[in-house]
Amino acid sequence: MQTYDLAADGLRGLNATLQAQSDETNQTEWTIVNPRGSHAIAVGLDAPIEVKVMGSTGYYCAGMNKQATVHVHGSAGPGVAENMMSGTVVIDGDASQYAGATGHGGTLVIKGNASSRCGISMKGIDIVVHGNVGHMSAFMAQSGNLVVCGDAGDALGDSIYEARLFVRGSVKSLGADCIEKEMRPEHIELLRDLLARGGCDAKPEEFKRYGSARQLYNFKVDNAY
Amino acid sequence: MCGIVGLFLKDKSLEPQLGALLTDMLITMTDRGPDSAGIAIYGDPSPTTSKVTVQSENPDRDFADLAEKVQPLVGGPVSLSRRDTHAVLHVPHGTAEALRRQLKDVASDVRVMSFGDSLEIYKEVGLPRDVAARFDIASMTGTHGIGHTRMATESAVTTLGAHPFNTGSDQCLVHNGSLSNHNSLRRKLRREGIHIETLNDTEVAAAYLTWKMQTGATLGEALEKSLEDLDGFFNFVVGTRDGFGVVRDPIACKPAVMAETDQYVAFGSEYRALVNLPGIEQARVWEPEPATVYFWTHGDTATPTGKAA
Numbered sequence: 001m002q003t004y005d006l007a008a009d010g011l012r013g014l015n016a017t018l019q020a021q022s023d024e025t026n027q028t029e030w031t032i033v034n035p036r037g038s039h040a041i042a043v044g045l046d047a048p049i050e051v052k053v054m055g056s057t058g059y060y061c062a063g064m065n066k067q068a069t070v071h072v073h074g075s076a077g078p079g080v081a082e083n084m085m086s087g088t089v090v091i092d093g094d095a096s097q098y099a100g101a102t103g104h105g106g107t108l109v110i111k112g113n114a115s116s117r118c119g120i121s122m123k124g125i126d127i128v129v130h131g132n133v134g135h136m137s138a139f140m141a142q143s144g145n146l147v148v149c150g151d152a153g154d155a156l157g158d159s160i161y162e163a164r165l166f167v168r169g170s171v172k173s174l175g176a177d178c179i180e181k182e183m184r185p186e187h188i189e190l191l192r193d194l195l196a197r198g199g200c201d202a203k204p205e206e207f208k209r210y211g212s213a214r215q216l217y218n219f220k221v222d223n224a225y
Numbered sequence: 226m227c228g229i230v231g232l233f234l235k236d237k238s239l240e241p242q243l244g245a246l247l248t249d250m251l252i253t254m255t256d257r258g259p260d261s262a263g264i265a266i267y268g269d270p271s272p273t274t275s276k277v278t279v280q281s282e283n284p285d286r287d288f289a290d291l292a293e294k295v296q297p298l299v300g301g302p303v304s305l306s307r308r309d310t311h312a313v314l315h316v317p318h319g320t321a322e323a324l325r326r327q328l329k330d331v332a333s334d335v336r337v338m339s340f341g342d343s344l345e346i347y348k349e350v351g352l353p354r355d356v357a358a359r360f361d362i363a364s365m366t367g368t369h370g371i372g373h374t375r376m377a378t379e380s381a382v383t384t385l386g387a388h389p390f391n392t393g394s395d396q397c398l399v400h401n402g403s404l405s406n407h408n409s410l411r412r413k414l415r416r417e418g419i420h421i422e423t424l425n426d427t428e429v430a431a432a433y434l435t436w437k438m439q440t441g442a443t444l445g446e447a448l449e450k451s452l453e454d455l456d457g458f459f460n461f462v463v464g465t466r467d468g469f470g471v472v473r474d475p476i477a478c479k480p481a482v483m484a485e486t487d488q489y490v491a492f493g494s495e496y497r498a499l500v501n502l503p504g505i506e507q508a509r510v511w512e513p514e515p516a517t518v519y520f521w522t523h524g525d526t527a528t529p530t531g532k533a534a
């Protein structure tokens with residue numbers, strides 16, 4: 001296992017070192033100590049490595065991730081796992097605003113709460129939040145799954161396209177064009193897998209599903225130019 | 226973008242370190258606001274005197290005889306303690322607010338930064354590290370303090386455009402964000418007789434709170450009303466003689482992190498501003514909710530009071 005002291009050796013060195021790992025690297029386990037809320041920790045990774053961050057992080061941790069597993073043993077600042085392509089990011093604590101924004105793939109697990117705009121413009125990422133999500137979560141979500149084991153804040157799924165939203169607790173309000181939808185057997189199965197991958201023991205039957213009513217501008221053929 | 230830091234001490238043994246802790250937090254927030262920096266610090270209230278913190282571009286000239294000039298206005302003894310471009314006038318208790326208005330009659334180039342019994346405000350243009358050093362903020366003691374690093378958007382980079390803003394006796398406010406209805410609100414508040422010095426949006430927010438409190442609202446109620454009447458982005462951190470409050474606008478896109486232990490309540494625009502606080506690893510760390518007023522006072526139970534009045 002490799003250990004990197006961020007306080008001693010700096011952020012550029014860390015990201016350059018992690019980004020230099022190839023698909024065949026033998027250095028598959030990394031531990032980052034002294035993150036101290038730094039920005040942009042472990043961004044742009046593209047190798048099947050495991051990175052543990054021993055503390056809380058600032059803006060944009062694990063952004064643009066491919067293949068790698070990044071596990072934050074603390075809380076994450078704004079924009080964690082932004083634009084993730086594949087791989088897994090796990091946050092033991094809370095995540096600040098726009099967690100998993102624009103993510104194309106991979107899995108983001110937040111064991112605490114996520115704040116506002118979680119999964120904004122998500123494009124295929126799976127996000128599992130053990131706690132609550134704040135307002136405007138899944139705003140303009142296009143594809144992928146957002147699972148919320150707690151409650152959702154105001155305007156969930158505003159202007160949503162084709163993502164699926166599963167919420168176990170209450171939803172303070174639904175955004176424009178977002179509606180509750182039927183939970184069919186295939187959704188139960190999908191959710192069972194998502195919960196297992198997120199390390200969550202909630203029962204899929206306890207959730208409600210929300211998605212697009214497909215009534216907004218883009219979906220109406222009559223609105224075409 | 227701007228940076229905010231705040232520290233409200235519950236444990237008196239930390240009071241000698243208040244200035245040093247706030248200085249470290251402030252310098253960490255330099256990337257968020259390299260234009261100017263300022264600090265409001267609460268400490269050392271006296272039952273017999275009040276304080277007026279003043280600033281001058283030419284302090285050698287203006288501060289030399291300022292105490293003598295002020296004495297007839299306040300009808301009692303006045304002492305002056307200088308820190309670089311700022312000085313604190315210690316005046317007979319209860320005369321600070323009147324002096325704030327009269328000072329320009331006897332010293333036209335001297336500007337009032339704050340008035341009250343406990344509060345002192347120091348702010349200047351420059352990097353936070355340099356601003357903190359010229360006032361030797363690290364040596365200051367106190368019960369609570371609020372700091373700000375500014376990246377200007379709505380008005381010029383000047384001393385008077387820097388934060389914190391003094392909003393009333395022993396009240397101060399710092400702001401991260403930008404208000405979009407500050408011009409119309411400034412006109413309205415001026416019609417109500419509220420004094421507003423600059424074209425800065427934050428000063429309008431400060432003046433708004435002063436106006437609300439002059440018309441009978443508590444600080445908590447004034448902050449609640451600000452959510453209705455102020456349009457734009459804001460994280461406000463406010464200080465009073467005994468208290469410390471936080472409110473974020475309903476959209477809450479400006480970052481905020483809070484930490485609480487048995488020893489203190491701390492606010493930072495980012496977590497990294499808090500990492501050198503004692504016991505931060507064991508602190509309860511959370512993000513304050515949008516459109517929710519948090520307030521702490523000395524003597525009360527130390528829990529956040531969402532929707533406090």
